[in-house]
Amino acid sequence: MKSILRLCQAVEEQAKEVYEGLAQRAADPDLASMWRELAMEEGRHREHWQMLLRSAERGQVPSLFPNEEEVEAELRSVLTRIAALRSGLDAPGNAAWPFVLGLRVQFQLLQPTLEYLLQWARRLSGEAEPKSGSEQALGRLVAAVRRCGAGPELDLACEMLVALQRQNQQLLLQSHRDALTGVRNRRGFLDAIFPLCHLAQRSGQTVGFLMLDLDDFKRVNDEHGHERGDEVLRAVARILQGNMRQSDVLGRHGGDQFIVFLSPVVAGAVAAVGEKLRLAVEEGTAGECPVTASVGGASGMLGRDVQRDVDKLLARVDACLFIARSTGRNRVVVQE
Incomplete structure (x- = not known):
């Protein structure tokens, strides 16, 4: 579990750096503020990962995945893809390019392991019914894309990402709920x-x-x-x-x-x-x-x-x- 938690932390650190880079390069103050908010959200997640890592070091985090090697491999792949996006911050592009980068980062952050462990950490912090962090971040980004009129292609990408995020949440809910009674299975x-x-x-x-x-x-x-x-x-x-x-x-x-x-x-x-x-x-x-x-x-x-x-x-x-x-x-x- 410790290696999985370290990879999750590294993924979100890379995402934070992408958002910080976009904030530094944004000419529009509102967009710069939005990118900084997304970076700060990823930074807040660091506290959750560090808390889980400390608990794991004390042997207080059970094995949550039957196939830890597969989970690690997928997280390493996500980390590699976000690092590649970070290297594209200074690539030439049109006004829509920052949104393309941001949406692609959000797509990578929809990796189910990240959301699952973040909710686990929030419960460990005392939140009885934690809200989805990815849903809130994606909502801010989608609103900015539509406000700026970035084009029909990005509008479609936003719709697809929102639909994917909702499907992920629904699948997670279904896997944890008893279909007959509606209470937890x-x-x-x-x-x-x-x-x-x-x-x-x-x-x-x-x-x-x-x-x-x-x-x-x-x-x-x-x-x-x-x-x-x-x-x-x-x-x-x-x-x-x-x-x-x-x-x-x-x-x-x-x-x-x-x-x-x-x-x-x-x-x-x-x-x-x-x-x-x-x-x-x-x-x-x-x-x-x-x-x-x-x-x-x-x-x-x-x-x-x-x-x-x-x-x-x-x-x-x-x-x-x-x-x-x-x-x-x-x-x-x-x-x-």
Whole structure:
């Protein structure tokens, strides 16, 4: 991971130098200001990369990619292409040439690894739902291109880049969301909580997990059909989401199981939230197709090996859920 992070930092440093060069060469004060803003945005990203690198040096950043060598190779290719664009700053060209350079840099910065890791870093800094930096930068550049009337070809290039950026965001969202309920899937849940776990570990905060299993859900599908079963799962997801803090994270663990991450928590909080959610499900689905939930939970502090400690907490949650299911169901069992 450390080599990937260093490459990401180098890519954005090169992009910053291109924008600074364009600002220095811009005759129009407004355009010079816009290029400087883009350079400053890349400079602000440096803080995120340095924070991630420090965490990686301490062994606090898990391996986020199954194919790190391929990711490194793609980032090196991006770095080479942006360096080539930097060398073209003084190439002769018309008034549209700076926009061509800027758009080509933005195209390279749409590399998914950069955006993914930046969002990871922002969550580690405490931003619950970080915004896309590439979307904001591209928006400023596109607005400048259209304001200056750089020509139909560049207008088309802008439209294509905006569409590509939105498609990238949509694909990232789809890969992290459960299509049926709209909450995070297992991958999206883990991607969301691990930066928060590292943040809790650094600040010495206690974290908690809850796992909810809908009792005898097979009966719902058998008696009412799978379509009605899907409606129940969507309703349960809405009920859970509506009874959680904004800072907590909800995911569909699979099938009829949901998982909740709570941070920070105090003594007794996990059990109290578990009971609140259990009761909300029971009351919120009362009617033609009622369901109840068995709930297991655990809380604890995280040590230097965050991944290991999270795995241990989840194992305790699973054990508590087993007890709740095997001792009558529709109950909460928590180990704090």
